[in-house]
Amino acid sequence: MKYVMAALLAVGGLSLAAGGRGHGAEGRPVIIADSVKTDPETGLAVDANLPLIKAHCTACHSSKLILQNKFTREGWLGKIRWMQKNHKLWDLGPSEPTVLDYLVKYYGPVKQPFDGRRRPLEKVEWYKLTRK
Ligand code: HEC
Secondary structure, eight states, X not given: OHHHHHHHHHHHHHHHHHHHTTBOGGGOBOXXXXXXXXXXXXXXXXXXXXXXXXXXXXXXXXXXXXXXXXXXXXXXXXXXXXXXXXXXXXXXXGGHHHHHXXXXXXXXXXXXXXXXXXXXOOXXXXXXXXXX
Protein backbone atom coordinates (compact mmCIF):
# COMPACT_ATOMS: atom_id res chain seq x y z
CA MET A 1 0.00 0.00 0.00
CA LYS A 2 2.80 2.36 0.94
CA TYR A 3 4.36 1.79 -2.47
CA VAL A 4 1.09 2.36 -4.31
CA MET A 5 0.63 5.68 -2.54
CA ALA A 6 4.17 6.71 -3.34
CA ALA A 7 3.64 5.80 -6.99
CA LEU A 8 0.38 7.75 -7.15
CA LEU A 9 2.03 10.75 -5.53
CA ALA A 10 4.88 10.57 -8.00
CA VAL A 11 2.50 10.41 -10.96
CA GLY A 12 0.41 13.24 -9.54
CA GLY A 13 3.51 15.31 -8.99
CA LEU A 14 4.68 14.69 -12.52
CA SER A 15 1.41 15.69 -14.12
CA LEU A 16 1.29 18.80 -11.97
CA ALA A 17 4.76 19.72 -13.10
CA ALA A 18 3.87 19.10 -16.74
CA GLY A 19 0.64 21.06 -16.50
CA GLY A 20 2.47 23.95 -14.97
CA ARG A 21 4.98 24.29 -17.76
CA GLY A 22 4.69 27.44 -19.77
CA HIS A 23 2.15 28.97 -17.45
CA GLY A 24 2.54 31.47 -14.69
CA ALA A 25 0.48 31.71 -11.57
CA GLU A 26 -3.23 31.24 -12.26
CA GLY A 27 -2.55 29.52 -15.55
CA ARG A 28 -1.76 32.65 -17.47
CA PRO A 29 0.61 32.11 -20.38
CA VAL A 30 4.09 33.36 -19.70
CA ILE A 31 5.47 35.73 -22.31
CA ILE A 32 8.93 34.43 -22.98
CA ALA A 33 11.38 37.12 -24.03
CA ASP A 34 12.06 36.71 -27.70
CA SER A 35 15.51 35.91 -28.89
CA VAL A 36 15.93 38.44 -31.68
CA LYS A 37 19.60 39.30 -31.94
CA THR A 38 20.51 42.93 -32.32
CA ASP A 39 23.25 44.51 -34.33
CA PRO A 40 25.85 45.96 -31.92
CA GLU A 41 26.43 49.00 -34.15
CA THR A 42 22.84 50.15 -34.58
CA GLY A 43 20.78 48.13 -32.11
CA LEU A 44 18.55 47.06 -35.00
CA ALA A 45 17.27 43.48 -35.22
CA VAL A 46 19.63 41.16 -37.08
CA ASP A 47 17.96 39.87 -40.22
CA ALA A 48 18.92 39.03 -43.80
CA ASN A 49 17.60 42.48 -44.75
CA LEU A 50 19.49 44.41 -42.10
CA PRO A 51 22.12 45.70 -44.58
CA LEU A 52 19.31 47.11 -46.72
CA ILE A 53 17.79 48.87 -43.72
CA LYS A 54 21.13 50.24 -42.66
CA ALA A 55 21.75 51.57 -46.15
CA HIS A 56 18.37 53.28 -46.44
CA CYS A 57 17.54 54.24 -42.91
CA THR A 58 20.67 55.13 -40.97
CA ALA A 59 22.28 57.51 -43.47
CA CYS A 60 20.67 60.65 -42.04
CA HIS A 61 19.88 59.88 -38.46
CA SER A 62 20.41 57.51 -35.60
CA SER A 63 18.72 54.12 -35.69
CA LYS A 64 17.20 55.17 -32.37
CA LEU A 65 14.46 56.95 -34.29
CA ILE A 66 13.44 53.50 -35.56
CA LEU A 67 14.04 51.67 -32.29
CA GLN A 68 11.87 53.98 -30.24
CA ASN A 69 8.84 53.60 -32.50
CA LYS A 70 6.25 50.95 -33.21
CA PHE A 71 4.07 51.61 -36.22
CA THR A 72 1.78 49.59 -38.42
CA ARG A 73 2.74 49.09 -42.07
CA GLU A 74 0.64 52.14 -43.00
CA GLY A 75 2.26 54.05 -40.17
CA TRP A 76 5.78 53.28 -41.41
CA LEU A 77 4.81 54.07 -44.96
CA GLY A 78 3.43 57.39 -43.73
CA LYS A 79 6.76 58.18 -42.05
CA ILE A 80 8.65 57.27 -45.22
CA ARG A 81 6.39 59.51 -47.34
CA TRP A 82 6.77 62.29 -44.79
CA MET A 83 10.57 62.05 -44.94
CA GLN A 84 10.43 61.92 -48.72
CA LYS A 85 8.30 65.04 -48.81
CA ASN A 86 10.14 67.04 -46.16
CA HIS A 87 13.56 65.59 -45.58
CA LYS A 88 14.93 64.55 -48.96
CA LEU A 89 14.56 60.83 -48.38
CA TRP A 90 14.99 59.15 -51.74
CA ASP A 91 12.58 56.83 -53.51
CA LEU A 92 13.21 53.38 -52.05
CA GLY A 93 12.16 51.83 -55.36
CA PRO A 94 11.68 48.06 -55.38
CA SER A 95 13.22 47.87 -51.89
CA GLU A 96 10.27 49.66 -50.32
CA PRO A 97 8.12 46.55 -49.61
CA THR A 98 11.14 44.74 -48.14
CA VAL A 99 11.98 47.71 -45.94
CA LEU A 100 8.36 47.84 -44.76
CA ASP A 101 8.32 44.08 -44.10
CA TYR A 102 11.36 44.46 -41.90
CA LEU A 103 10.03 47.51 -40.06
CA VAL A 104 6.66 45.92 -39.32
CA LYS A 105 8.19 42.59 -38.36
CA TYR A 106 10.47 44.06 -35.71
CA TYR A 107 9.03 47.50 -35.01
CA GLY A 108 5.34 46.94 -35.51
CA PRO A 109 2.63 47.18 -32.89
CA VAL A 110 2.90 44.37 -30.33
CA LYS A 111 -0.20 42.35 -29.72
CA GLN A 112 -0.01 41.14 -26.18
CA PRO A 113 -2.46 38.81 -24.56
CA PHE A 114 -4.25 40.23 -21.54
CA ASP A 115 -1.48 40.60 -19.01
CA GLY A 116 -3.51 40.44 -15.84
CA ARG A 117 -3.70 44.15 -15.21
CA ARG A 118 -7.05 45.78 -14.81
CA ARG A 119 -8.74 46.21 -18.16
CA PRO A 120 -9.37 49.77 -19.25
CA LEU A 121 -12.75 51.04 -18.17
CA GLU A 122 -15.38 50.95 -20.85
CA LYS A 123 -18.27 53.33 -21.36
CA VAL A 124 -17.32 55.66 -18.55
CA GLU A 125 -19.83 58.36 -17.91
CA TRP A 126 -17.68 61.29 -17.01
CA TYR A 127 -19.25 64.20 -15.28
CA LYS A 128 -18.12 67.79 -15.26
CA LEU A 129 -16.44 69.01 -12.12
CA THR A 130 -18.04 72.21 -11.05
CA ARG A 131 -16.19 74.81 -9.10
CA LYS A 132 -17.98 76.15 -6.07
C1 HEC B 1 17.56 61.66 -46.37
C2 HEC B 1 17.61 61.59 -44.94
C3 HEC B 1 16.81 60.53 -44.25
C4 HEC B 1 16.80 59.18 -44.50
C5 HEC B 1 17.63 58.41 -45.49
C6 HEC B 1 15.86 58.59 -43.57
N1 HEC B 1 15.34 59.54 -42.75
FE1 HEC B 1 14.11 59.24 -41.18
N2 HEC B 1 14.15 61.20 -40.75
C7 HEC B 1 14.87 62.16 -41.44
C8 HEC B 1 14.73 63.43 -40.78
C9 HEC B 1 15.40 64.74 -41.21
C10 HEC B 1 13.90 63.21 -39.67
C11 HEC B 1 13.45 64.20 -38.61
C12 HEC B 1 14.46 64.12 -37.51
C13 HEC B 1 14.08 64.91 -36.33
O1 HEC B 1 12.92 65.25 -36.16
O2 HEC B 1 15.00 65.17 -35.54
C14 HEC B 1 13.54 61.80 -39.68
C15 HEC B 1 12.75 61.19 -38.73
C16 HEC B 1 12.47 59.86 -38.69
C17 HEC B 1 11.60 59.24 -37.72
C18 HEC B 1 10.88 59.92 -36.58
C19 HEC B 1 9.58 60.39 -37.10
C20 HEC B 1 8.74 61.03 -36.07
O3 HEC B 1 7.53 61.10 -36.28
O4 HEC B 1 9.26 61.46 -35.03
C21 HEC B 1 11.55 57.91 -38.02
C22 HEC B 1 10.76 56.85 -37.30
C23 HEC B 1 12.39 57.71 -39.17
N3 HEC B 1 12.93 58.90 -39.55
C24 HEC B 1 12.59 56.48 -39.77
C25 HEC B 1 13.31 56.31 -40.94
C26 HEC B 1 13.36 55.07 -41.68
C27 HEC B 1 12.63 53.81 -41.31
C28 HEC B 1 14.18 55.27 -42.74
C29 HEC B 1 14.50 54.30 -43.84
C30 HEC B 1 13.41 53.97 -44.72
C31 HEC B 1 14.65 56.66 -42.66
N4 HEC B 1 14.10 57.25 -41.56
C32 HEC B 1 15.55 57.24 -43.55
C33 HEC B 1 15.65 61.95 -42.55
C34 HEC B 1 15.90 60.74 -43.13
